[in-house]
Amino acid sequence: MPVTFTPAYTSNATVTGSQLLFDGTYLIGLKAASTYTELSRKNTQRSEIEVAEQVSKAYYGVLVNSERMELLTQNLVRLDTLLSQTSTMFETGVAEKLDVDRLSVQRNNLLVEQQKTKRLMTISENLLKFQMGLNQAQPVLLVDELAAVEIDMSQLYPKDFDYANRIEFSILETQRDLAGFQVQADKAGYLPKLFLNARYGYNAASNEFRDITRTSNYLEYGFVGVQLQLPIFDGLRKHYLIQQSKLALENTKLGFETLRQSIDLELAQASTELTNALDVLNARKENMVLAEEIARVAKIKFQEGVGTNLEVVSAETDLREAQTNYYSAMYDALIAKVNLARATGTLLTK
Numbered sequence: 001m002p003v004t005f006t007p008a009y010t011s012n013a014t015v016t017g018s019q020l021l022f023d024g025t026y027l028i029g030l031k032a033a034s035t036y037t038e039l040s041r042k043n044t045q046r047s048e049i050e051v052a053e054q055v056s057k058a059y060y061g062v063l064v065n066s067e068r069m070e071l072l073t074q075n076l077v078r079l080d081t082l083l084s085q086t087s088t089m090f091e092t093g094v095a096e097k098l099d100v101d102r103l104s105v106q107r108n109n110l111l112v113e114q115q116k117t118k119r120l121m122t123i124s125e126n127l128l129k130f131q132m133g134l135n136q137a138q139p140v141l142l143v144d145e146l147a148a149v150e151i152d153m154s155q156l157y158p159k160d161f162d163y164a165n166r167i168e169f170s171i172l173e174t175q176r177d178l179a180g181f182q183v184q185a186d187k188a189g190y191l192p193k194l195f196l197n198a199r200y201g202y203n204a205a206s207n208e209f210r211d212i213t214r215t216s217n218y219l220e221y222g223f224v225g226v227q228l229q230l231p232i233f234d235g236l237r238k239h240y241l242i243q244q245s246k247l248a249l250e251n252t253k254l255g256f257e258t259l260r261q262s263i264d265l266e267l268a269q270a271s272t273e274l275t276n277a278l279d280v281l282n283a284r285k286e287n288m289v290l291a292e293e294i295a296r297v298a299k300i301k302f303q304e305g306v307g308t309n310l311e312v313v314s315a316e317t318d319l320r321e322a323q324t325n326y327y328s329a330m331y332d333a334l335i336a337k338v339n340l341a342r343a344t345g346t347l348l349t350k
Helices: 024-091 097-132 166-192 209-213 237-303 308-346
Strands: 010-023 191-205 219-229
Touching: 010 024, 010 209, 024 097, 024 166, 024 237, 024 308, 097 308, 166 237, 191 209, 237 308
Parallel strands: none
Antiparallel strands: 010 191, 191 219
16 A cells, blocks of 8 residues: 655745854954955055156156246247347348348247247146046146255165165065965864854644644744864865965065065165266256356347357357256156155155
């Protein structure tokens, strides 16, 4: 005779819970969480330093072009005055038409240079707005003057330099700590895991569907227990993971010496570049002052009739060249200043 042992209808309502009581890797992960947060903060600071470096260089580019634009305007005013005086002298028969033509050519060249500088000014402003994350259509106004920019010579070859000032060194320290946590986590894989488990519920069974709809037919049950997981053998997987994490930790430690040498080289190069740039800047400044004096004397001699117009044109050409060289040297010195501040880790503080 066939016999049925399973009721036709069953119902079950269950609540299950599990709580981790002990896991070595989890505890180490909690310790490493704050270190990961610190690493993210330092990476953000490194990005800020990189942005500050690019913005500073673009900012100085705008300052230099602005100063040069103003100087070209002054040169054009002075040349217009000289051209007007020479034209008057030509009308009175004191000067020749060749003198007027030479000054006209000089003025045309100066106008072209002024237009080129104006376009460079626009490009440098757009670059500054791009580095600052501003809309290209938004106008910017620089309130600083180039003469107010100071170069701190105390940064050259600092005797009390601390490698911790460099964000790269600080990031490497955090990466070393994280590598140490990874070794501990891999070793903790040999430790057992302990869980607390609990279940509570009701069930009912009947051959009649109406019987399982009655709460009086439900039976209550539940249990509380612990579960212990013991790692026995995993094919030496954890062993090789530990060896790999130890090797990563050693590589991180060896990276400190390489980073120190790299920072020393970068600091020496930045200091040398700034020293050379300042020497060039001082020489170019003296040349510009001399060229201004030569142009002034040549103009006076021409007006007094003891000099030639060719001397005036030649002096003006030399003056513009000296001015161009000076502002080029000024920009190089400012860029070298930013590079040195970056090398010493004081860019954000400056």
